[in-house]
Amino acid sequence: MRRSRGRVVDVDTTVELVRRVAAGNTSLAGWRLRGLDLTRHSATLASCHTGGALFLGCRFATGDEARVRGEGALVFPDLPNSPVDDYRTSLYTARELYGTATYRESLDGRAFAWSKRRQSRDSALAKALHDHAIDGALATWVAGRDIVGVMGGHALERGSVEYTDAARLGHLLGTTHIVATGGGPGAMEAANLGARLATGPLSTVEEALTGLAAVPSFRPSIDAWAAATFDVVDAHPEPTETLGVPTWHYGHEPPNVFATAIAKYFGNATREAVLLQVCNRGIVFLTGAGGTVQEIFQDACENYYADDSSVAPMVLVGRDYWTRTLPAWPLLQSLADGRVMEPHVHLVDTLDEAAALFTTP
Known part of the structure; x- marks a missing residue:
């Protein structure tokens, strides 16, 4: 009780x-x-x-x-056929979602398959009740914690320079803040990894990256991809707290194992809004595509209408990328002009510059 x-x-x-x-x-x-x-x-x-x-x-x-x-x-009522606990009071762990069976037979795999079936009134209610329960569990978990978000593309492969950079950023930020991500693969996984190992030296992260590079992607085998991550988890049994907020809407992208707490939602719109909301100390945006751009301007909208006491920093990493490849920065800069958010919006070239904005007194 x-x-x-x-x-x-x-x-x-x-x-x-x-x-x-x-x-x-x-x-x-x-x-x-x-x-x-x-x-x-x-x-x-x-x-x-x-x-x-x-x-x-x-x-x-x-x-x-x-x-x-x-x-x-x-x-x-206890709704029939729902594979999840619609009234749960805590966030998920990776062990709970993956279990010991194959991914197809895991709780996460079964929940994704169920979510894609033709929706009935009972299944729609089950999803809504589940996501409401996750809202409550997440509100309890984040209370009193200083959280910095790291957003970036899901397609980064282990072993790439970009994946390594995201892990290093998570390590830098994790020494002073809780790091939250969208909970999926790619940059999200890397940032959760770095944050999880933040109490140790960077060499610990580099050692983990070497082992993970042998299984660069969750394609073609989620089982092999997850097994490599659990090897790292088992080797470091005292992790720093880090948060993942994934969704079964993108169920083809499995949740990463390195988040110590996982707030998984059926509804992606709810998940996106909640993820941005819990990052009370700001967000770092690494290079990404549609999803990352959506998150930039969804966060910008929150800051655009915020008062000075509730504006959270926004840091875009990659000057050339955000001004030429996907020129989100000029529009963001125009939106911020003259608003209370203006001094809190940053464009930087390096991860060290980004981390310094959160770790320098």
Whole structure:
């Protein structure tokens, strides 16, 4: 059982339910009971007033569900066929998503396959409830943490100069901040890797990069790609915290293993908005394509209308890339002109310049 703010009490086991009721509690108002098998606890429920309680994915004995509803409780059913826990209270770990089977049989693989089936009302509700639960778990996780985002392309292969650079940036930023990414492969994986190993020397990251380069991409085998990352994880059992926020919308891109906490969403629009929102200390944008450009201007929109107390720095890395290859910088600069965001928008050439904007007092 966990208390949260106010009168809300989270109860995740029947043992805790029975213990609390036995201690003299006669009202469940403000309680959230999650995933409980209550079929043998009719007497416990009957001894309490259940109005104001929230039952999430619980099972009842015959007649009990109707009774608690009649007393004013809210009951959300355990939706059939959903492969995920729609009422979970914590973020995912890589081990939970991948398990020990093949990727196709893993929780992540099964959730992606399920999400692509023809949508019914039940599946749409399950996805919405799941993403709402992830919202709550993520809000709890980020509270009190200073988070810097690193955005960049998913297509970077291990062993490339760009992948190595992203890992080095994650290492630099991870010494002073929590690093958050979109949780996928490429630049996102590299930044999570560097941040995960931030308490060690850069040589530790370089050693990991050497091993990972043997499996440069998740194509053709996600299993081989993930196995190489778990080898690194197992070799460094005391990681620095780092966050990934991926989505099953891009389920063909598997989540990277190096994020210690994974907030995975079905809805990509929600995921994009939440990812930018949690980066309360700013975002570094590495070279990328459509997705990265979208994130630049979505973040720019937030800063454009923000007051001075809530503007977060935006740092674009690669002067030639962002002024010539994909000229996002001139438009961003024009948007920032005269706004409170103007001094917080930067274009730099090197990773050290980018990191210095966050690590220099």
